[in-house]
Amino acid sequence: MSPDAPGPDGPAQAALAALAQQVQGCTRCPELAETRTHVVAGAFPPGARLVVMGEAPGAQEDATGAPFVGRSGQLLDLLLAEAGGDRARTAVLNTLKCRPPGNRPPRPAESAHCRPWTEQQLGLAAPRLVVTLGLSATRWFLPRTALGAVRGVVHEVAGLRVLPTYHPSAALRGGPRGEPRRLLAEDLALAVRLVA
Ligand code: SF4
DSSP: OOTTOOOOOHHHHHHHHHHHHHHHTOOSSHHHHHHOSOOOOOBOOTTOOEEEEESOOOHHHHHHSOSSOSHHHHHHHHHHHHTTOOGGGEEEEESSSSOOGGGOOOOHHHHHHHHHHHHHHHHHHOOSEEEEEHHHHHHHHSTTOOHHHHTTSOEEETTEEEEEEOOHHHHHHHOTTSHHHHHHHHHHHHHHHHHO
């Protein structure tokens, strides 16, 4: 989408809600459909210009059906707020809508099965910018890339502006004074400025 893209309006919002309903019944990945508690479709506040995209739901997301509600989500909220952003005005989704058991990495077939859902969501959300959290979400747009080679810079991919950065879980592992947290905060601040 162009830098002037306004985010989801009324009709797009309704289409996103209908899509979220549709994905609840998805069984394209038999193991995930069997083991999940909830499908985590994502959250798309009206008018959100910024999309933040992670890899897959974790245990708390699977339990609640809401994206980024665990410790990583809390850190994301905090850093967004420190950057002048607001989770209530930010769309949040994962490349995969169902939690892989034990938080194992998504299998290539699962990623491929879920891709059309995410493509439809991004098409309807029409964001000004997509921030990808971590390598897996970044490779959804930029296959075979290394995170260090692309983070902190806006890339144009298939009509979308994409800003790769660290996943909050890496920032948590690195500690409050670690490099991943500092760079994640820096990149979120850039993202907030770019969608202002
Ligand atoms: S991960 Fe995606 S494609 Fe697979 S069952 Fe869940 S919603 Fe369907």
